[in-house]
Amino acid sequence: MIYFDNSATTKPYPESVKVFSDVAGDFFGNPSSLHGLGLKSGKLLQQARQIAANSLGVSSGELIFTSGGTESNNSAIKGVALAYRERGKHIITSAIEHASVYETCKQLEDLGYTVTVLPVNRKGIVSVEDVKKALREDTILVSIMQVNSELGSIQPIGEIASLLSHYPKVLFHVDGVQGFGKLPVMPKKWGIDLLSLSAHKFHGGRGTGLLYVRQGVKLSPLMSGGGQEQGRRSGTENLPGIVAMARAMKIGMGNLGKNQKHMSRLRDHLITRLKELPYCILNSPEVTNVEGAPQIVNFSCPGLKSEVIVHALEDYDIYVSTRSACSSKNDKPSRVLLAAGMDVDRAKSALRVSFSPENTIEEVDRFIEAVEQTVPKLAKIMRV
Numbered sequence: 424m425i426y427f428d429n430s431a432t433t434k435p436y437p438e439s440v441k442v443f444s445d446v447a448g449d450f451f452g453n454p455s456s457l458h459g460l461g462l463k464s465g466k467l468l469q470q471a472r473q474i475a476a477n478s479l480g481v482s483s484g485e486l487i488f489t490s491g492g493t494e495s496n497n498s499a500i501k502g503v504a505l506a507y508r509e510r511g512k513h514i515i516t517s518a519i520e521h522a523s524v525y526e527t528c529k530q531l532e533d534l535g536y537t538v539t540v541l542p543v544n545r546k547g548i549v550s551v552e553d554v555k556k557a558l559r560e561d562t563i564l565v566s567i568m569q570v571n572s573e574l575g576s577i578q579p580i581g582e583i584a585s586l587l588s589h590y591p592k593v594l595f596h597v598d599g600v601q602g603f604g605k606l607p608v609m610p611k612k613w614g615i616d617l618l619s620l621s622a623h624k625f626h627g628g629r630g631t632g633l634l635y636v637r638q639g640v641k642l643s644p645l646m647s648g649g650g651q652e653q654g655r656r657s658g659t660e661n662l663p664g665i666v667a668m669a670r671a672m673k674i675g676m677g678n679l680g681k682n683q684k685h686m687s688r689l690r691d692h693l694i695t696r697l698k699e700l701p702y703c704i705l706n707s708p709e710v711t712n713v714e715g716a717p718q719i720v721n722f723s724c725p726g727l728k729s730e731v732i733v734h735a736l737e738d739y740d741i742y743v744s745t746r747s748a749c750s751s752k753n754d755k756p757s758r759v760l761l762a763a764g765m766d767v768d769r770a771k772s773a774l775r776v777s778f779s780p781e782n783t784i785e786e787v788d789r790f791i792e793a794v795e796q797t798v799p800k801l802a803k804i805m806r807v
């Protein structure tokens with residue numbers, strides 16, 4: 424099997440699976456309980472929080488554990504929108520954000536907030552100048568992702584953060600879901616206020632994520648209840664998931680340089696090979712690590728529907744996707760590719776290849792062979 428759909432989800436590390444199972448069996452006490460079993464679980468929770476905080480270079484009190492990227496994004500945006508509503512009701516985001524940001528902003532529009540949706544260039548990159556122009560007296564939040572999940576385009580997070588440092592009343596949220604473990608993620612150095620992560624995108628298993636909230640930032644909780652997570656996210660903590668995620672963060676950060684280099688080689692090789700195929704057009708920005716994240720290559724075979732190619736590649740035991748997993752069953756052309764100026768045919772024929780550090784150059788070559796064997800044949804059949 425060749426699994427090239429790591430932006431949809433990754434295979435958990437065996438260490439994360441093991442620790443999940445061990446914690447589920449041995450630490451079943453509720454971390455909030457006062458008795459010994461609860462204290463034992465509470466201690467493990469704090470250890471996991473410290474490991475996660477160390478991986479990001481932040482303090483443990485600045486982390487909120489969540490159920491994943493969607494919840495982290497909703498909590499960040501709605502949480503800030505509600506907490507700062509007296510200050511203003513204007514939010515800035517981009518046209519290529521994940522649905523959990525895009526739809527959240529739309530929901531806030533229905534509640535009376537104003538949202539400016541910034542365009543992107545042909546490479547799928549937001550302009551810092553556009554962010555500056557969009558800022559208003561009543562702007563409370565800018566939400567821009569680190570790495571786009573379909574094109575892999577890297578956004579100028581450091582530059583936006585440095586622009587926003589001159590606007591202390593505007594908070595900066597970064598959806599870092601596709602960046603962590605592939606590129607450096609440095610909340611303190613960049614000077615961002617909120618950062619969303621999701622464990623299943625970095626081999627940590629499904630159902631757990633986190634939200635970094637810089638100390639001093641107010642957040643109205645999405646989940647009200649028993650007051651867990653400093654009252655910012657009530658609900659009994661998913662201790663096995665949190666410990667498994669912390670383990671994956673530690674492993675991921677320990678291998679970041681090596682993994683980034685390896686996936687960059689895979690990406691550069693795939694792009695070189697794709698360029699030899701006259702029926703393929705590259706959609707992702709070309710320059711790895713500067714414009715394009717090392718794990719994502721998006722390309723189109725115009726004239727063919729992407730679903731048809733995805734299924735044809737399955738016959739070779741190769742797994743890729745058409746776009747973000749959550750919208751891949753939607754028949755409309757990708758909103759992200761259209762925003763980057765691609766036409767409908769190109770957007771409807773797009774494929775996303777996404778690597779993990781376990782993938783190899785040989786797998787890339789086998790993938791290219793499969794594309795060579797299927798795409799021209801399919802194109803002939805479709806023409807008949």
Ligand SMILES: Cc1ncc(COP(=O)(O)O)c(C=O)c1O
Nearest residue numbers: 491492493521572598600601621
């Ligand atoms: C950029 C981005 N943000 C958020 C999410 C949502 O994360 P989760 O699946 O953990 O809810 C995804 C998932 O594809 C994503 O790619």
